[in-house]
Amino acid sequence: MIINKNTDEVVISLRNLTKRFRNFTAVSNVSLDIKKGEIVGFLGPNGAGKTTTMKMIARLLIPEEGEIWIRGNGVLQLLTGRNQDYLLDEVGFLIENPAFYKHMTPRQILSYFAELKGYPKQKISSRVKEVVEMMGLSEWIDKKLGTFSKGMRQKIGIVSAIVHDPAIIVLDEPQTGLDPKARKEVRDFLKNLKSQGKTIFLSSHLLYEVGEIADRIGIIYHGRLIAFDTVENLEQLAQKSVLHLELYSLPDNIDQKIVQLANIVESLTGLDNVSHSVTYNYDLKVFEVLFNGNPKNQLEVFKALAKSEIDIIGCSVPRTNLLEDLYLNYISQDEEFRANQQNIPSNIVKMEDMTN
Ligand SMILES: Nc1ncnc2c1ncn2[C@@H]1O[C@H](COP(=O)(O)OP(=O)(O)OP(=O)(O)O)[C@@H](O)[C@H]1O
Numbered sequence: 001m002i003i004n005k006n007t008d009e010v011v012i013s014l015r016n017l018t019k020r021f022r023n024f025t026a027v028s029n030v031s032l033d034i035k036k037g038e039i040v041g042f043l044g045p046n047g048a049g050k051t052t053t054m055k056m057i058a059r060l061l062i063p064e065e066g067e068i069w070i071r072g073n074g075v076l077q078l079l080t081g082r083n084q085d086y087l088l089d090e091v092g093f094l095i096e097n098p099a100f101y102k103h104m105t106p107r108q109i110l111s112y113f114a115e116l117k118g119y120p121k122q123k124i125s126s127r128v129k130e131v132v133e134m135m136g137l138s139e140w141i142d143k144k145l146g147t148f149s150k151g152m153r154q155k156i157g158i159v160s161a162i163v164h165d166p167a168i169i170v171l172d173e174p175q176t177g178l179d180p181k182a183r184k185e186v187r188d189f190l191k192n193l194k195s196q197g198k199t200i201f202l203s204s205h206l207l208y209e210v211g212e213i214a215d216r217i218g219i220i221y222h223g224r225l226i227a228f229d230t231v232e233n234l235e236q237l238a239q240k241s242v243l244h245l246e247l248y249s250l251p252d253n254i255d256q257k258i259v260q261l262a263n264i265v266e267s268l269t270g271l272d273n274v275s276h277s278v279t280y281n282y283d284l285k286v287f288e289v290l291f292n293g294n295p296k297n298q299l300e301v302f303k304a305l306a307k308s309e310i311d312i313i314g315c316s317v318p319r320t321n322l323l324e325d326l327y328l329n330y331i332s333q334d335e336e337f338r339a340n341q342q343n344i345p346s347n348i349v350k351m352e353d354m355t356n
């Protein structure tokens with residue numbers, strides 16, 4: 001058992017994890033550290049490898065390559081078949097839809113889980129009441145689960161993952177199937193757990209749900225971790241907006257016009273290290289000016305363009321969600337990278353429900 005002083009705060013460490021199903025690589029060389037007390041969001045479209053990764057942490061699946069380290073009794077330890085029962089008692093899992101017995105009540109099922117995970121017997125009754133109340137389901141504690149709505153069952157599923165008061169909580173799409181009000185309740189519930197010092201690793205394909213509460217976000221795509229950073233850093237990277245300029249007539253020489261526009265706006269966009277701040281979008285038939293998203297810079301760019309000789313007849317800033325932009329950006333970059341590697345045309349994935 002190695003104790004590395006530099007990783008004192010790390011409670012889960014995934015190191016070069018790879019999972020294959022026959023010839024198909026579902027998770028490819030994923031490495032990430034989750035620190036004590038943080039919420040890490042694990043984002044990715046359907047089939048990206050989120051559940052597979054979480055199942056490996058739960059040892060429901062065994063990786064072909066790589067290691068999982070979990071902090072137990074204050075020591076970061078390599079998860080193996082021999083220590084899994086003891087180490088995983090420190091972790092609460094909700095992976096895929098929980099199947100509950102319809103004739104049981106939350107009190108019964110949660111008491112059962114708490115006991116199974118070794119929670120002190122004499123405290124189980126009050127703990128069960130406490131967690132059901134945290135989720136706002138006190139009135140339902142003795143009702144049969146068969147009478148519950150899907151969302152209520154999902155909430156009991158989340159509660160069942162934390163009833164034994166684990167230090168680390170791994171939740172696979174806890175908000176799936178919940179309406180906006182219930183999703184907010186779950187977000188508050190998770191924030192509350194964080195304030196108690198718990199560490200949470202939660203997957204979702206709903207950007208908003210994760211962006212609202214996560215300290216750091218990992219983006220997984222085709223089994224590979226393509227980004228892992230704080231929400232602030234990711235947002236800063238995404239802080240690029242685009243200005244659409246419509247000209248009175250299409251110039252004969254588009255490249256020349258690009259240079260002319262670039263000369264006017266380049267020092268005002270607030271962006272360094274951008275090679276092409278002006279491009280032409282042939283689909284929309286507009287010139288696009290990239291800027292840092294700051295209204296001040298937008299104003300400066302507007303003013304400079306208005307003063308110039310250029311015959312602009314329309315100007316707009318299309319609204320986009322920064323994080324969504326970034327997510328799609330990463331995914332399209334990754335697609336391009338893969339296409340270049342495999343020499344096939346790139347095909348950008350469209351995420352229908354990224355922002356709901
Ligand atoms: N037992 C299995 N046998 C074969 N392939 C599998 C198995 N489990 C998962 N896969 C494949 O691995 C890939 C990753 O699946 P996974 O369930 O981890 O994705 P996910 O990110 O959780 O997606 P979703 O958002 O749909 O839940 C998918 O292509 C899936 O078909």
Ligand SMILES: [Mg+2]
Nearest residue numbers: 050051052172
């Ligand atoms: Mg999944």
